[in-house]
Every structure is written in structure tokens, then in C-alpha cells.
Amino acid sequence: MHGALPSHTASSDLLTGLVDGVAARDWLGEAADLGEAKAMLISLPRLQTINLAYGKPAGDQVLVDVAHRIGDFALAEIGAAARIARLAGGQFVLGSRTAPERERWQYLAEALGRVIGRALTVEGDALHLVPRIALLETRSGERGDSAIDRLAQAAATLERLPGRRVLWGDESEMVPGGSIALLEADLLGAMHRDEITVLFQPQFDVLSGALAGAEALARWEHPRFGQISAETLFAVADRGDHVAQLSHHIAVRALTLAAAWPKPLRLSLNITAEDFALADVAGAIRKMLARSGFDPARLTLEITEQSLIGDFEACALALQALVADGVQVALDDFGTGFSNFRTLKALPLDTLKLDRSLVRDIARDPRDRAIVAAMIAMARALQLKVIAEGIETTAQLAVLAEQGCDLFQGFLRSGPVSAEDFAALAAG
Numbered sequence: 445m446h447g448a449l450p451s452h453t454a455s456s457d458l459l460t461g462l463v464d465g466v467a468a469r470d471w472l473g474e475a476a477d478l479g480e481a482k483a484m485l486i487s488l489p490r491l492q493t494i495n496l497a498y499g500k501p502a503g504d505q506v507l508v509d510v511a512h513r514i515g516d517f518a519l520a521e522i523g524a525a526a527r528i529a530r531l532a533g534g535q536f537v538l539g540s541r542t543a544p545e546r547e548r549w550q551y552l553a554e555a556l557g558r559v560i561g562r563a564l565t566v567e568g569d570a571l572h573l574v575p576r577i578a579l580l581e582t583r584s585g586e587r588g589d590s591a592i593d594r595l596a597q598a599a600a601t602l603e604r605l606p607g608r609r610v611l612w613g614d615e616s617e618m619v620p621g622g623s624i625a626l627l628e629a630d631l632l633g634a635m636h637r638d639e640i641t642v643l644f645q646p647q648f649d650v651l652s653g654a655l656a657g658a659e660a661l662a663r664w665e666h667p668r669f670g671q672i673s674a675e676t677l678f679a680v681a682d683r684g685d686h687v688a689q690l691s692h693h694i695a696v697r698a699l700t701l702a703a704a705w706p707k708p709l710r711l712s713l714n715i716t717a718e719d720f721a722l723a724d725v726a727g728a729i730r731k732m733l734a735r736s737g738f739d740p741a742r743l744t745l746e747i748t749e750q751s752l753i754g755d756f757e758a759c760a761l762a763l764q765a766l767v768a769d770g771v772q773v774a775l776d777d778f779g780t781g782f783s784n785f786r787t788l789k790a791l792p793l794d795t796l797k798l799d800r801s802l803v804r805d806i807a808r809d810p811r812d813r814a815i816v817a818a819m820i821a822m823a824r825a826l827q828l829k830v831i832a833e834g835i836e837t838t839a840q841l842a843v844l845a846e847q848g849c850d851l852f853q854g855f856l857r858s859g860p861v862s863a864e865d866f867a868a869l870a871a872g
Contacts, residue, residue, distance in 0.1 A: 470588055481541050482549045485578040485595040486514065486556070488534030489603070494566065502566050507534060510573065512801060513559050514538060521552055521673055537595070545668070546581065553577045553610050555679040562777075563750070576602040580613045630666070631680055635693045639665050640677070642697045643860040646869060647712070647831065647853045650845050655870060657710030659746065659853065660698035661860050662690075688718035692728070699736035699743075701863045705870055712744040712774065717751040720758070726765040733769075741770035746797065748776045749787055760790055767792040774831065778802075778819070788826060796823045800834025800854070807839035817847045824848065 488510065495503035507530075514536055518526035525542040544552070557577055563570040578598035582591050598613030605611070634640055644658035664672035672680070681690040695713050702711040719725050733740050745766065752759045763773050774795035775787065798819065805812045816832075823830045832844050835854030844852060861869065 481539060481582045482544060483537060483539040483580045483582065483591060483595060484549070484553050484556075485531075485580075485592075485599050486536045486538065486560070487576045487578075487599050487602075488560075488573050489576060490571075490573055491534035494571065498566050506564055506566060506571075506573070509564055509801065510534075510560055511536065512804070513562075514556065516800070517556050517559050517675070521555070521676065535599075537592070548670075548672070549579060549581075550610060550612075551672070551676050551680055553579055555673075555676040557609055558679050558682075559675060574609065576608075577610050578602060578613050579610060628680060628686075631664075631677075631686055631690070634664060634666070635690070639667070640690070640693060640697070641665055642694060642701060642863060644698075644863065644866040645853050645860045646858045646866065647710075647851050648857050650832075650841065650849050650852050653857075655709065656851050657712065657742075657744075658702075658866055659712040660694060660702075660714070662694045663860075687716055688722060691716050691719050692732075695729075696732055696736070699732055699738045702742075703736050703738045704867070707739075708742065709870055710742050710744055710772075711738065712746050714746045714776070715751060720751060720755070720762065726762045729766060729771075730769065739770075740766075743770075744772045744774050744795065746774045746776040747791075752787070752791075756790070760792075764792050793826075793828055795829040795831055795850075798830060798832045798849075803832050803834060803840055803844070806843045807837060813843055813847075816843070820847045820849055 488506075491503055491506065494506055511528075511530065514528060518528060518538055522538075522540050522542070522544075525540045527537075527539040527541070529537045529539075531537060538556075540549075557575050560575045561572055563572055565571075576599060578595045578601075580591060580595050580598070594613040598611050602608055602611045641663045643661045643663055645661055646658050647656045648654065649656050662674045662677055664677045666672050678687060678690065681687045691714070698711060698713060702709075705711070715725075719728075722728060729745075733743065745763070747759075747763070767773060772794040773792055774797050775791070775793055776797045777799045778796045796819065798816065802812065802816055802819070806816050807813075820830050829850045830848075831851040831853065832840075832849050833853050835841055835844070835852045835856045837856060841852060841856060858869070
């Protein structure tokens with residue numbers, strides 16, 4: 445993927461490794477010569493504030509983190525057709541030669557905005573960047589500089605529209621409201637038509653390599669737009685206020701499928717803030733477990749600190765009730781959000797899950813390796829297990845084994861697989 449972000453790229457070289465605006469103009473022009481293509485200009489309005497408050501080195505690290513998030517997202521959602529470039533300051537261009545549907549490109553932009561908007565840690569402070577994203581479909585034969593200019597004009601318009609985060613840079617400016625409403629309505633029907641497929645991300649023992657279980661993920665097989673991944677799927681659900689319903693649907697399907705797994709394979713389910721907002725989340729999960737026949741002692745609930753901010757004490761009580769039934773609790777995305785000691789002390793945790801951004805460079809950056817070693821040592825002191833996600837190289841795995849990490853997941857062994865493929869993996 446030209447201009448993409450390979451996992452082995454060192455952070456210090458990442459920004460200079462991306463293609464620049466001139467190259468972006470060239471490949472946009474080439475794409476227009478071949479027919480219609482899609483592009484988006486991602487702007488970070490708060491970057492200058494971060495530079496002033498924390499210094500330019502901190503601002504550069506934020507850019508590196510954002511670039512990694514864009515690259516990971518592009519690889520997962522667009523694949524080899526994606527093109528990434530960095531323009532001046534806090535601006536990136538993401539393009540695709542495959543010209544996905546207009547509605548899909550907008551939802552990809554909204555999902556990417558959600559990914560970028562997750563907490564970033566700068567000198568111990570948790571910051572949230574809210575990007576503005578201008579969208580474009582090239583015209584046949586359009587010059588690359590014309591496409592970039594139209595994106596820039598849409599970005600400038602966005603700055604004058606409080607509350608707007610995504611805008612099309614052409615005459616119609618945005619996807620017609622009816623199309624968006626139709627896609628949101630489709631989601632409700634998709635749950636009944638079995639278009640929402642549950643995938644499983646296998647998890648392995650670091651030392652033995654044995655299969656330990658899997659994390660349940662989701663994908664929407666849309667009849668018109670094709671495959672829609674979990675990130676985009678939840679962005680659609682969030683717009684229509686259907687996150688809790690979608691989460692429940694995925695949990696029921698995953699528990700039913702996992703009931704046939706051989707012991708002691710574990711299932712991990714992600715719990716959202718909308719799940720915790722339910723009147724009795726513990727009761728709802730107990731009912732799902734009872735109906736599926738899945739052993740509570742083999743279930744891990746993955747939570748993030750963001751999912752707890754509505755009512756921390758109520759969330760803690762709900763988790764404690766489920767832990768009494770044998771359920772285990774993992775703190776997901778550890779090291780990327782608020783990650784304060786109150787959370788570690790107050791919640792009945794069994795596991796810390798290290799975010800992929802923490803382990804990406806541990807095989808080549810001594811500071812990253814030291815940070816991960818300290819986190820694993822802290823987990824050991826608190827009698828917590830550690831799972832690392834996003835493992836792609838044997839060198840990363842060797843460092844984790846040396847430091848005493850328990851489990852890992854990532855493309856080194858397997859990406860997300862279907863229920864049938866996971867069953868075959870478990871049987872083998």
C-alpha cells in the first residue's frame with residue numbers, strides 16, 4: 445500500500461516516510477484518469493494548541509499516533525487500494541482507487557473520525573482530538589491539484605460550520621439525508637436477516653503458542669455496500685442510537701457459537717457505555733449466558749475506561765455482581781486513555797489488555813520496551829494477567845515472552861476468522 449504505515453516503521457521516521465502533497469496530487473490525478481476515485485482530507489484543528497501547551501516534540505508525537513491510526517484503519521477498511529499522504533501541519537489525505545459507494549465513503553470518514561477521537565496521552569494528560577474531514581469524489585480526467593484544492597475548500601468551509609465534522613467538497617456537499625437514514629434503518633433489519641456476522645480474533649499463549657480463546661468482533665455483510673467492519677458498523681449504530689441493541693445482538697450470537705467450543709477456551713466480549721446505561725446490565729448478561737448455555741467462568745468482559753465514565757460506581761457494582769458468578773473482566777486499550785490507578789483499584793479486574801500502539805515498536809525502541817515491561821510488572825504486582833494485541837512479528841513476541849506477558853493476538857498467528865474457521869482451529 446503506497447504511502448501506508450507498515451508495522452515495523454519506527455515512530456521517529458514515520459512522518460517523513462509518508463508521501464507528501466505533491467505525490468498526493470499525482471496519484472489523485474492518475475486515479476481520475478482511470479475513472480472515479482474517492483479521497484478525504486483529515487484536519488486536526490487542535491494541533492497548534494497542543495504545540496503551544498506541550499511543545500512541538502509532543503505535537504509531533506501526536507501526529508505520529510494519528511498517522512498510525514489512519515494507517516491501521518486504511519489497511520483494515522480499504523486494503524491495498526488505499527493511498528495516504530501527509531500535507532502541511534496536521535493534515536492528511538486518504539484516498540482509494542476503488543471508488544466505494546458515496547454513502548460508504550462517508551461512513552468510513554465518520555468511523556475514522558471516531559478512531560482518531562479516542563484519547564491520546566500527552567505528558568500524562570488524556571487529550572481528545574476531534575478531526576474535521578472533507579470528502580471528495582474525483583471527476584473523470586480531473587487534475588490532481590484541482591482535487592486537492594476542492595478538498596481544501598471543503599475543509600475551509602468546515603471551519604465555519606460549528607458542529608459539522610464531515611463535509612463533501614462538491615455541489616451537493618453531503619450524502620442526501622434519505623440515504624443516511626436508509627442505511628441506519630437497514631441496520632435494524634440486518635440484525636434480523638443475519639447480515640451481522642460474528643468473527644473471532646484468536647488469542648494465544650505467549651510461551652506455548654496454544655490457542656486460549658477469542659475476542660468476538662462483528663462485520664456487516666451489506667447487500668449493496670459489501671463488507672462493513674465493526675468500527676464503521678458501530679459508527680452507523682451510534683448515529684441511530686442503536687449501539688446497545690447491536691452490542692446485545694453480537695453478544696447473543698457469540699455466546700451461542702462459543703457454547704460448542706472445547707474447554708477451556710475463553711470468549712471475550714466488548715461491553716460499551718450504552719450497555720452499562722441499561723437498567724440491569726448484569727441481569728441482561730446473566731440471561732444471555734443462561735440461554736446460550738455458555739459457562740460464565742469462561743467469559744471475559746472487555747471494558748474501556750471510556751465506557752465507565754457515565755456512572756463509575758454503578759458500573760463497578762454491575763461488574764462485581766458478574767464476577768461473583770465467575771465472569772472475568774479485562775481493561776481494554778490500557779495505556780491509551782485515562783488509565784488511572786483509581787480504575788485499577790476500584791474495579792474487579794483480572795486482566796490488562798495492552799493496546800497495539802504500545803507494542804508496535806517494542807522490538808526496536810528501548811523506551812517502548814521499558815514502558816511495556818513496567819506495565820507488565822505492575823500487572824504482576826496486582827495479580828493481573830496481561831494480553832497484548834496487534835502482534836505482527838516474531839521479534840515483538842520474543843520481547844513479550846521475555847517480559848512475562850500471558851497472551852497475545854494479532855496477524856502474526858491469525859487475523860479475525862469466521863465461526864467455522866475458529867471451530868476448525870479449536871479442533872486442530
